[in-house]
Amino acid sequence: MSQNSDDLITVLDAGSAKTRVLVAEIHDGALRYRAHGSAISAGMRKGVISDLHPAAKAINQAATEAEQMAHAVLANCVVGVGGPHVRGVNSQGGVSLGGRLREITREDVRAAVDRARSVSLPADREVVHLLPQQFILDEQPGIHDPVGMIGNRLEVNLHISTCSASAAQSVITCANKAGLEVLDTVFEAIAAAESTVSADERELGVCLADIGAGSTELVVFFEGAVAHTASLPIGGDHFTNDLAVGLHTTVEEAEFLKLQYGNCVVTSVPSGSEVELAPGENGPARVVRQRYLSEILEPRARELFHLLRENLRQGGVLEALGAGCVFTGGGSRLMGLLEVAESLLHVPARIGYPVPLSRMPEELIQPEFAAAVGMLLYSHRTRVLRAAEDQGLRAKLRAIFAGSV
Ligand SMILES: Nc1ncnc2c1ncn2[C@@H]1O[C@H](COP(=O)(O)OP(=O)(O)OP(=O)(O)O)[C@@H](O)[C@H]1O
Numbered sequence: 241m242s243q244n245s246d247d248l249i250t251v252l253d254a255g256s257a258k259t260r261v262l263v264a265e266i267h268d269g270a271l272r273y274r275a276h277g278s279a280i281s282a283g284m285r286k287g288v289i290s291d292l293h294p295a296a297k298a299i300n301q302a303a304t305e306a307e308q309m310a311h312a313v314l315a316n317c318v319v320g321v322g323g324p325h326v327r328g329v330n331s332q333g334g335v336s337l338g339g340r341l342r343e344i345t346r347e348d349v350r351a352a353v354d355r356a357r358s359v360s361l362p363a364d365r366e367v368v369h370l371l372p373q374q375f376i377l378d379e380q381p382g383i384h385d386p387v388g389m390i391g392n393r394l395e396v397n398l399h400i401s402t403c404s405a406s407a408a409q410s411v412i413t414c415a416n417k418a419g420l421e422v423l424d425t426v427f428e429a430i431a432a433a434e435s436t437v438s439a440d441e442r443e444l445g446v447c448l449a450d451i452g453a454g455s456t457e458l459v460v461f462f463e464g465a466v467a468h469t470a471s472l473p474i475g476g477d478h479f480t481n482d483l484a485v486g487l488h489t490t491v492e493e494a495e496f497l498k499l500q501y502g503n504c505v506v507t508s509v510p511s512g513s514e515v516e517l518a519p520g521e522n523g524p525a526r527v528v529r530q531r532y533l534s535e536i537l538e539p540r541a542r543e544l545f546h547l548l549r550e551n552l553r554q555g556g557v558l559e560a561l562g563a564g565c566v567f568t569g570g571g572s573r574l575m576g577l578l579e580v581a582e583s584l585l586h587v588p589a590r591i592g593y594p595v596p597l598s599r600m601p602e603e604l605i606q607p608e609f610a611a612a613v614g615m616l617l618y619s620h621r622t623r624v625l626r627a628a629e630d631q632g633l634r635a636k637l638r639a640i641f642a643g644s645v
């Protein structure tokens with residue numbers, strides 16, 4: 241088997257329900273699907289790893305499956321972070337460039353971003369992303385890339401996405417235990433947006449919400465930049481648990497019923513339709529009205545979108561969704577969910593299917609793979625950007641040395 245070479249990218253999405261590993265190769269500068277593996281997650285509680293050993297075992301299982309399919313040893317990966325410990329804040333900062341007007345360099349941009357990020361974060365917080373929203377050069381706002389422009393004072397509006405340092409460290413430790421070095425971390429909603437949301441939607445204003453098993457991660461883009469990120473403590477498993485409690489049945493059967501007959505709009509279900517429940521240990525098989533399932537599911541869906549609406553309102557972005565909402569994650573597949581979302585958020589909603597990479601199997605073009613596919617796209621893009629920056633730096637150094645002889 242060949243080593244995880246430079247032209248392979250591996251990503252790890254250790255979700256509350258499923259642990260997914262996805263591998264792509266860079267072919268002619270573009271990404272091409274190479275392999276994937278998945279395992280039922282273990283050792284997770286409320287979106288964070290609570291027990292290292294079983295979590296690492298699930299990662300190992302998914303990575304081994306991907307490795308065998310890829311015919312390569314996977315040595316490193318990029319991991320997703322999500323869960324209720326993720327937060328986003330907006331910040332502003334800037335630098336003066338001396339008395340005279342001069343050309344803005346990449347170092348000036350870094351200094352302005354450093355100044356903006358120096359907001360005091362609690363000790364247990366780790367920065368996941370520093371996302372410039374706009375640069376302001378000598379009071380002229382709306383600049384996306386000021387490098388090469390002429391000015392005197394450079395300011396930046398920055399979105400800072402953070403997570404619990406210990407929660408992030410647990411994912412990294414588990415990946416390490418499974419033999420994977422972690423190169424980078426990506427917020428799952430940002431990753432899911434990468435594979436499902438267009439540049440036009442980001443410009444007009446869009447909310448991407450990744451409805452997983454344990455939580456819903458979200459990101460809002462406006463005028464092409466990240467305006468807001470958050471995590472809500474409701475995911476698909478809350479719907480399942482409600483059904484299990486309401487029907488006095490097991491979580492396993494409730495999950496089956498949700499997938500098979502679940503619809504979170506009561507009026508969409510024919511009133512005469514019935515569903516048979518598996519017989520209990522001693523008792524006979526039970527029959528319930530299918531509408532009864534919806535009477536349990538609908539309030540949970542409404543709660544989720546009330547929470548989302550309130551979160552967007554508090555983040556000041558509720559009115560910024562010109563292109564509406566995009567939902568990813570397995571939880572988005574519940575029938576009727578878009579209808580409830582549209583009626584409570586008053587914007588159009590759609591499911592986000594990840595853009596297919598070349599050779600990617602159809603089974604991966606599903607909303608629950610949006611985050612993993614997006615992580616691949618994100619890693620590829622950051623690699624290309626870093627390479628371009630390195631090249632720029634090398635060219636500069638060459639010019640300096642050429643000038644010094
Ligand atoms: N067809 C479906 N209808 C309704 N719910 C579904 C369907 N398919 C999957 N789900 C739900 O999606 C959830 C799993 O989604 P996903 O695989 O995106 O979660 P995860 O990434 O493991 O979790 P998280 O992102 O919260 O860490 C489960 O709650 C599951 O019941």
Ligand SMILES: [Mg+2]
Nearest residue numbers: 255452569611
């Ligand atoms: Mg997920």
